[in-house]
Amino acid sequence: MPIWLYVFLLALVVASFGIPGYFLMRGAFVKYSQFFIGTSTLADLFLEISLLGILALILMIDTPAVILNVFMSNDVGYLLTLPISRSAIFYSKVIETLIEGAFPALFFIPLFLAYANVARMPWYSILFSFIMYVFYVLFSAGVAGFLSMIFSKFASKSGMRKFMFFSSMATLTLAYLMMNITTMPNFEPQNMQDALSAYVSKVNFSLWPSTWFLRSIKGSPIFTLILVGASLTVFALSYLLSTRSLLSGFSNVKSSSKSIKVKKYHSHGAFEALLSKEFRMFRREPSILFMILYPAIFPLFIILSNSSHTQNVIMGELTSVFMASMYVSLSIASLTSIDAKSRWILETLPLKTVTPLWAKVVVVSGAYTSVMLLTFSILSIFFGGLGFALFMIGLSLPIFVIASFFGVYAVTKWPNPSGGTRKPLNITGSLISMLIGFVGAICVGAPTLYLFGNGMIWMFSGLTSFLLFLIVPFTIEIIFALFLRKKIVNLNWGDPFENENAH
Amino acid sequence: MEKLVSARELKKLFGKVEAVKAVSFHVYKNEIYGFLGPNGAGKTTTLRMLTGVLKPTSGDTEICGMDVLQRPIDVKFVTGVVPDEPNMYENLTGQEFLEFIGSVFSMKKEKLNQRVEELSDAFDVNFLGKFIGDYSHGMKQKLMLISVLMRKPRVLFLDEPTVGLDAKSAKILKMLLRKYANEGSAIFMTTHVLEIAEKMCDRIGIINKGELIAEGTLSELRSRSGKESLEDIFLNLTGEDEIKEIVDNL
Structure with missing residues (x-):
């Protein structure tokens, strides 16, 4: 794919979030800025919470990522033998990791522009705010680098992967709590006043870097100095410490590990052994396990933002199907x-080529179906619609199987040789997987709406809706299944990179 | 003598590059066959074709009288492969990996326990409860050897098996391979360590630029080349006897 197309796709992704984000937040900030809590407005409070969220994201996601990419990466041992300063190695790896990890920090930009627009900030103030924001991100990244050095003293490789998973879960919970505040305008004013008062005391705290940032952009020279000074100090400290910690941290990380007690050995059937192996892989690889949380958590965001509408529950559950069919492909x-x-x-086991593949499909499809079953069952306790949910899960299962096989095809067709387990597909593969997820969700959603929609598809006539919502989705499903079957049979899926070279 | 491995006119093309050029040889029961060659000579490609992992462009291979491409599953039941890179599932513990391999090869529970215990003692393996991702190269190599040796396969393929092993484990492995060969196995081994080939192998094949340029027992190779040590024979055959001149020019 040519570079301009990558840039275009990236710009498209950023714009698709940034432009609606700007207008959405601008509308919200117009309302929030009229609501005063003490000397601050609700808009200030929201900005501070967002900043804290970014700090949390950088700390909780980047700290373990820095440890894995810096202290545990395979090339650091080699780089240390070259005549390059240890600080240079440390920082080149940290910057490489943080550029990727600090990507969420970009989403603050449309949010801040919306805030600045509503607050009628002059252009030089906006420019100054962006400079302060760079210091804010530097401070967060510096703390992440500092923490990574401390953790690297006692962390093991497998332990760090688990930590990464749990920190990501904590981040999601935090994101949920943050999103909850955006639903507050739906509440009664008095309840909102009480809730916000409680928030203000916690959020608007002088020791938080978000408070330094907000007060700095509001014209406080003391807080400007504090933010700039703290950023530079944290970075300088971690720079000084890195020279020693890279050596000692590198070796410590490799040596310590939790050990599972060795028990008597058991022998199972071959397929059972494959299932057991795949289940362990699934369960122990945080990047895979993390994906399964999306279909469980995201519908909650949609439903809880306005649970009074039945349509929101349906949309939430459809989002779950979309997330699941997309992440089934990526998981496999x-x-x-x-x-x-x-x-x-x-390659050297006495098994047919497709047998291990079926074990993967059973484990992954089973895991996603179980998670959705649990999520939808809980939702149905509060909002009803269990029959609808079960029907949707029933329709999802064949989609998951098809999406699973597509995942295998995708990893042989569009592999990402340097991505490892976390990013097995290149950009083309990831985008096509998203598309397949979307088509999968349509194939599940359309028949469900046709049968349970209660007039949601009123704009189509009887025959048109029958064809569009029932016949077309099933036909697409069958054609896609046959296409994949043909492709999979001829694939050397155990060696995607050899396939890639062969093409 | 019973032929356990037969390679006939084995050839492999990667695009226009001829990696292996019509190689033919046999490995007999009770024999350790050393396969030597410089880097990139085609050793690993040949080994991969013999084990059914790579389809040859032409030629055929038989293991224990079974065609590798026609009966791949039956062939894999009687073979054991130790590759040059010990890449294993990092999120499994050593025990879980051995259990997985034992189950796929339908090993009985009692046999599995007994064999793992014996081999763990022999190779000083006391880390099977840890995750493979935390193992060093040598620890992975030992685990891989146990996973193959515990089955006592009739035909063993080993690609640089002593790399990463400590001296004691390397010695035990060499003695064990001899014992297995004496008990009826056929062992095909690639190595760069000529001393190992000299001491262990009953017959040696030398491959260079995809061609099998010499084959025989050590004494046959000596009498044909007129050189005494395997190192000299090897360097003479692979055209690297101008080493002194190269070193002097550096």
């Missing part, structure tokens, strides 16, 4: 990339 692509790395094992 990740699992396949693990096998590709150790491909000699499967």
Whole structure:
């Protein structure tokens, strides 16, 4: 794919979030800025919470990422033997990680522009605010680098992966709490006043860097100095410490590990052994396990933002199907990339080529179906519609199987050789997986709406809706299944990179 | 003598590059066959074709009288492969990995426990409860060897098996391979360590630029080349006897 197309796609992704984000937040800030809590407005409070969220994201996601990419990466050992200063190695790796990890920090830009527009900030104030924001991100990144050095003293590789998973979960919970505040205008004014008073005392705290930022952009020279000074100090400190910690941290990280007690060995059937292996891989690889949380959590965001509308519940559940069919492909692509790395094992086992593949499909489809079953059952306790939910899950299962096989096809067709388990597909593969997820959700959603929609598809006539919402989705499903079957049979899925070279 | 491995006119093309050029040889029961060659000579490609992992462009391979491409599953039941890179599932513990391999090869529970215990003792392996991702190269190599040796396969393929092993484990492995060969197995081994080939192998094949340029017992190779040590024979055959001149020019 040419570079301009990548830039275009990236710009498209940023714009697709940034432009609606700007207008959405601008509308919200117009209302929020009229609401005073003490000397601050609700808009100030929201900005501070968002800043705290970004700090949390950088700390909780980047700290373990820095440890894995800096202290545990395979090339650091080699780089240390070269005549390059240890600080240079440390910072080149940290910057590489943080550029990727600090990506969420970009989403603050449309939010801040909306805030600045509503607050009628002059252009030089906006420019100054962006400079302060750079210091804010630097401060967060510096703290993440500092924490990574401390953690690297006692963390093991497998332990750090688990920490990464749990920190990501904590971030999601925090994101949920943050989103909850945006639903407050739906509440009664008095309840909102009480809730906000409680928030203000916690959020608008002088020791938070978000408070320094907000007061700095409001013209306080003391807080400007504090923010700039703290950023530079944290960065300088971690720079000084890095020279020693890279060596000691690197070795410590490799040596310590939790050990599982060795018990008597058991022998199972071959397929059972494959299922057990895939289940362990699924359960122990945080990047895969993390994906399964999306279909469970995102519908909650949509439903809880306005649960009084039945349509929101349906939309939430459809979002869950979309997330699941997209992440089923990515999960299986990740699992396949693990096998590709150790491909000699499967290649030399007395098994048919598709047998290990079916074990993956059963585990991944089963896991996603179970999570959706649990989520929808809980939702149905509060909002009803269990029959609707079960019907949707029933329709989802074949989609998951098809999406799983597509994941295997995708990892052989569009592999990302340097992405490892976390990013098994290149950009083309990831975008196509998203598209397949979307088509999958349509194939599940359309028949469900046709049968349970209660007039939601009133704009179509009887025959048109029958064809569009029932016949077309099933036909697409069958054609896609047959296409994949043909492709999978001829694939050397155990060696995606050899396939790639062959094409 | 019973032929356990037969390669006939085995050839492999990667695009226009001829990695292996019509190689033919046999490995017999009770024999350790050393396969030597410089880097990029085609050793690993040949090994991958013999084990059914890579389809040859032409030629055929038989293991225990079974065609590798026609009966791949039956062939894999009787073979064991130790590759050059010990890449294994990092999120499994050593025990879980051995259980997985044992189950796929339908090993009985009692046999599995007994064999793992014996081999763990022999190779000083006391880390099977830890995750493979936390293992060093040598620890992975030991685990891989146990996973293959515990099955006592009839035909063993080993690609640089002693790399990463400590001296004691390397010695035990060499003795164990001899014992297995004496008990009826056929062992095909690639190595760069000529001393190992000299001491362990019953017959040696030397491959260079995809061609099998010499084959025989050590004494046969000596009498044909007129050189005494395997190192000299090897360097003479692979055209690297101008080493002194190269070093002097550096």
